[in-house]
Amino acid sequence: MxxxxxxxxxxxxxxxxxTFPLKAQYFFNVKQTFHETDHQVxxxxxxxxxxxxxxxxxxNNIIIWNAxxxxxxxxxxxxxxxxxxxxxxxEGDLLLSGGEDQVITRWDTKTLEMTATFSGHQxxxxxxxxxPDRKLLASGSSDHxxxxxxxxxxxxxxxxxxxxxxxxxxxxxxxGRLLASGSADxxxxxxxxxxxxxxxxxxxxxxxxxxxKFSPDGKLMASCGxxxxxxxxxxxxxxxxxxxxxxxxxxxxxxxxxxxxxxxSGGHDxxxxxxxxxxxxxxxxxxxxxxxxxxxxxxxxxxxFISSCLLSENMNKWALSGFEMAQWEGGGTGMPGQPDxxxxxxxxxxxxxxxxxxxxxxxxxxxxxxQGEIFIVGRVQDPAGINALLLNRKPVSxxxxxxxxxxxxxxxxxxxxxLAAINN
Numbered sequence: 001m002x003x004x005x006x007x008x009x010x011x012x013x014x015x016x017x018x019t020f021p022l023k024a025q026y027f028f029n030v031k032q033t034f035h036e037t038d039h040q041v042x043x044x045x046x047x048x049x050x051x052x053x054x055x056x057x058x059x060n061n062i063i064i065w066n067a068x069x070x071x072x073x074x075x076x077x078x079x080x081x082x083x084x085x086x087x088x089x090x091e092g093d094l095l096l097s098g099g100e101d102q103v104i105t106r107w108d109t110k111t112l113e114m115t116a117t118f119s120g121h122q123x124x125x126x127x128x129x130x131x132p133d134r135k136l137l138a139s140g141s142s143d144h145x146x147x148x149x150x151x152x153x154x155x156x157x158x159x160x161x162x163x164x165x166x167x168x169x170x171x172x173x174x175x176g177r178l179l180a181s182g183s184a185d186x187x188x189x190x191x192x193x194x195x196x197x198x199x200x201x202x203x204x205x206x207x208x209x210x211x212x213k214f215s216p217d218g219k220l221m222a223s224c225g226x227x228x229x230x231x232x233x234x235x236x237x238x239x240x241x242x243x244x245x246x247x248x249x250x251x252x253x254x255x256x257x258x259x260x261x262x263x264x265s266g267g268h269d270x271x272x273x274x275x276x277x278x279x280x281x282x283x284x285x286x287x288x289x290x291x292x293x294x295x296x297x298x299x300x301x302x303x304x305f306i307s308s309c310l311l312s313e314n315m316n317k318w319a320l321s322g323f324e325m326a327q328w329e330g331g332g333t334g335m336p337g338q339p340d341x342x343x344x345x346x347x348x349x350x351x352x353x354x355x356x357x358x359x360x361x362x363x364x365x366x367x368x369x370x371q372g373e374i375f376i377v378g379r380v381q382d383p384a385g386i387n388a389l390l391l392n393r394k395p396v397s398x399x400x401x402x403x404x405x406x407x408x409x410x411x412x413x414x415x416x417x418x419l420a421a422i423n424n
Contacts, residue, residue, distance in 0.1 A: 025283075025322045026262075026274055026276075026283040026284055026320070026321065026322035026323070027274075027283075027284040027321050027322065028272075028274060028284060028286070028304075028305070028318040028319060028320050028321065029318065029319055029321070030316050030317070030318055030319075031304055031317045031318060031319040032070050032316070032317040033070075033314050033315070033316050033317070034053070034055075034065055034070045034314065034315040034316075034317070035313055035314050035315075036057075036063060036072065036313060037313060038057075038058070038059050038313070039055070039057035039058065039059050039061060039063060039313055040057055040058035040059075040310075040311055040312060040313050041055045041056070041057050041294075041308040041309075041312060041313065041314070041315045042055075042056045042057060042058065042082060042083075042084065042294060042295075042308065043055065043056045043083070043084060043085055043086060043294065043295050043308065044295050044297060044306050044307070044308040044315050045085075045086060045088075045295065045297045045306075046067060046297050046298075046299055046300060046306065047067075047088040047089060047090055048087075048088065048089040048090070048091070048092070048300070049089065049090050049091055049300070049301075050067060050299050050300040050301035050302075051066075051067055051068075051090060051301075052064050052065060052066060052067055052073060052088065052090065053065040053067050053306055053315070054086040054088045054095075055086075055308065055315060056082060056083035056084065056085070056086060056097065056099065057082070058082065060079045060080060060081060060082055060083070061075055061076060061077050061079070062075070062076040062079070062083060062086060062097055062107075063075050063076075064076070064088070065315075067299070067301075067317075070317070074112055075112075076095075076097075076107055076112055078114060079097075079099070079101065079105070080101060081099055081100035081101040082099055082100050083097040083098065083099035083100075083105075084098060084099045084100065084124065084125060084126055084127070085097065085098050085099070085125070085126070085127050085128045086128075087128055087129065087130050089130070089134070090109070092130075092134045093109050094106075094109070094130065094134060094151070095107040095108075095109050096128060096130065096137065097128075098125030098126075098127070098128040098139055099124060099125055100124045100125075101124075102119075102121045102122065102123060102124060102125060102141070103117045103118060103119045103121070103125065104117065104118040104125055104128055104137065104139055104149070105117050105118075106118070106151075106154070116154045117154075118137065118139070118147075118149050118154055118156070120147060120156055121139065121141040121143050121145065121147065122141070122143040122145075123141045123142035123143035123144075123166075124141065124142050125139050125140070125141050126140050126141060126142060126166060126167060126168050126169070127139070127140040127167065127168060127169045127170045127171075128140075128170070129170050129171045129172050129179075130151070130172070131172045131176045131193070132172065132174065132175070132176045133176055134151065135150070135151055135152065136148055136149065136150065136151065136157070136172075136176075136193070137149040137150075137151050138170045138171075138172060138179055139170065140167030140168065140169065140170040140181055140183075141166075141167055142166040142167075144161070144163045144164055144165060144166065144167065144183075144185075145159055145160065145161060145163075145167065146159070146160035146163070146167055146170060146179070146181055146191075147159050147160075148160070148179075148193070148196070158196045160181070160191060160196060162187070162189055162198065162201075163181065163183040163185050163187060163189070164183075164185050165183050165184035165185040165208075166183060166184040166208075167181055167182075167183050168182055168183060168184060168208065168209060168210055168211070169181065169182040169209065169210065169211045169212045170212075171212055171213060171214055172193070172214075173214050173218045173235070174214060174216060174217065174218040175218055176193060177192070177193055177194070178190050178191065178192065178193060178199060178218075178235070178236060179191040179193050180212045180214065180221055181212070182204070182209030182210070182211065182212040182223055182225075183208075183209055184208040184209070186203050186204060186205050186206065186207065186208070186209060186225070187201065187202070187203060187204065187209070188201075188202050188203075188204035188205075188209060188212065188223050188233070188238065189201050190235065190236050190238065199236045200235075200236045200237060200238040201238070202233075202238045202240075204223050204225070204231060204233075204238075204240075205223065205224075205225030205226065205227045205229065205231070206225075206226070206227040207225050207226025207227045207250065208225055208226040208250070209223055209224070209225045210224050210225055210226070210250065210251060210252050210253065211223070211224050211251075211252065211253050211254050213254050213255060213256055214235070214256075215256055215260040216256060216258055216259070216260045217260055218235060219234070219235055220232055220233065220234060220235060220241075220260070220358075221233050221235055222254050222256065222263060222277075223254075224251035224252070224253070224254045224265060224267075225250065225251060226250040227250075228245070228247045228248065228249060228250060228251060228267075229243055229244065229245060229247075229251065230243070230244035230247075230251055230254060230263065230265055230275070231243050231244075232244070232277060234358065234377070234379070234403055236401065237399055237401055237403045239377060239403055239405065241358050241359045241377045242277060242278070242280050242359060243280065244263070244265075244275050244277070244280055244282075245280075246273055246275075246282045246285070247265065247267045247268075247269050247271065247273065248267075248269040248271070249267055249268035249269040250267055250268045251265055251266075251267040251268075252266055252267050252268060252292065252293060252294060252295075253265065253266045253267075253293065253294065253295045253296050254296070255296055255297050255298045255305065256277075256298070257298055257303075257323070257327065257328075258298070258300060258327065258328050259327040259328075260277070261276070261277060261278065261327070262274060262275060262276060262277060262283070262323075263275045263277050264296045264298060264305050265296065266289075266293025266294070266295070266296045266307055267292070267293055268292050268293075269288075270288040270289045270290070270291060270292060270293060270309075271285055271286055271288060271289070271293070272285070272286040272289065272293055272296060272307055272318075273285050273286070274320070278359070278360075278361050279361075283322075289307075289309050290309055290311075290312055291309040291310040291311050291312055292309060292310040293307055293308075293309055294308045294309060294310055295307065295308045300328070301328065302325065302328055303319070303320035303321075303323040303325070303327070303328060304317055304318055304319050304320055305317070305318050305320065306318070353380060353381065353382035353386060353421040353422075353423050354379075354380070354381050354382065354421075355378060355379070355380050355419055355421055356378050356379045356380075356381075357376065357377075357378040358377045358378050358379065359375070359376065359377045359378075360374065360376070372409065372410055373407060373408065373409050373410060374407075374408050374410060375405070375406070375407055375408075376405070376406040376408060377403070377404070377405050377406075378403075378404055378419075379401070379402045379403050379404070380398055380402045380404060380421045381401075381402040382421070382423040384423045385423060386398070386402060386421060386422070386423055387422045387423055388420075388421070388422045389404060389419070389420070389421050389422075390418075390419070390420040390421075390422075391406060391408075391417065391418070391419055391420075392416075392417065392418050393418070393420070396419075
């Protein structure tokens with residue numbers, strides 16, 4: 001008979017009457033400004049490889065800029081209406097745009113000619129994304145629909161109809177198995193890409209959802225909306241484990257750093273903010289921009305990001321200070337206290353079972369807290385299945401995917417927590 005594996009994780013909570021201030025070591029400043037007359041930038045985003053920036057503008061053109069020099073590399077013309085989103089991969093030889101003309105257009109990256117259109121939406125295309133294997137295209141529209149397309153033959157595979165208002169944002173997960181969508185109907189939905197079925201669902205915000213982003217490791221996702229909030233969710237359960245508060249009006253746009261620990265946001269309050277995701281704190285805030293911040297996108301190659309504002313012909317590139325290149329080169333490591341897996345593993349298996357703590361962040365298996373109660377969120381997992389999860393020898397409930405949530409009362413001084421997992 002195969003023995004059951006037992007994992008014991010001991011944590012210490014120190015209930016104190018104070019918190020430590022965060023040192024101001026991170027900031028950003030304008031590094032470069034890109035400008036083109038009559039091209040009021042609506043959307044700006046880096047190419048997948050980071051060497052170019054693509055912008056859509058009021059002149060209905062798409063401009064491809066050299067990301068380093070700021071020189072215009074190519075201009076795509078011929079569109080009759082403004083484009084809302086662009087996907088560009090140099091290595092994949094793939095350039096797609098979607099916009100107010102209700103179609104997605106594919107472009108030849110060498111001749112700059114339109115080579116195909118994906119037609120079927122009955123309203124403007126608000127957001128597009130391409131699967132990691134470059135085979136599928138997802139589009140969200142003001143017609144309330146999401147469509148999944150075969151990029152190779154330009155045909156629709158299926159349509160997703162759960163939303164009842166504008167679909168403002170769609171994004172594939174890093175492994176391509178899930179698709180996230182955020183809508184004006186306040187719903188955040190995770191879809192199973194292979195079947196088109198709903199994997200997770202929540203009323204995420206009190207107002208429109210404006211943007212959604214997976215963390216680079218795919219274990220978390222962020223959403224932002226008209227309630228001025230940025231929320232961090234577990235994947236695929238959609239448990240809200242962090243809420244970032246600081247914007248004075250709706251939050252329009254968000255993006256993770258490659259290590260998943262930080263996030264940049266822009267909003268209707270004309271501010272750009274840099275966040276420590278785990279600490280739920282603003283590390284740095286810009287001065288007010290000339291207008292509403294429409295897009296922020298982080299450079300995949302180095303610590304900087306770009307932003308665009310309403311009615312502006314300028315696009316700014318900002319240098320991020322306080323970061324190391326290793327945070328860009330590694331990527332996908334998730335945020336502190338989450339995939340670092342504060343755990344011990346059984347010597348018999350060397351790997352399972354596993355207990356991960358998402359929130360709060362434990363350093364050396366301890367944390368300081370200034371309240372009489374603490375909320376702990378984590379995940380327990382084992383391929384053989386989990387038979388039981390115990391907190392101080394008392395059962396703790398957990399979801400089918402192992403997510404658990406604990407409200408723990410504290411006394412002043414040291415509080416010892418024993419989390420034990422037993423597999424099947």
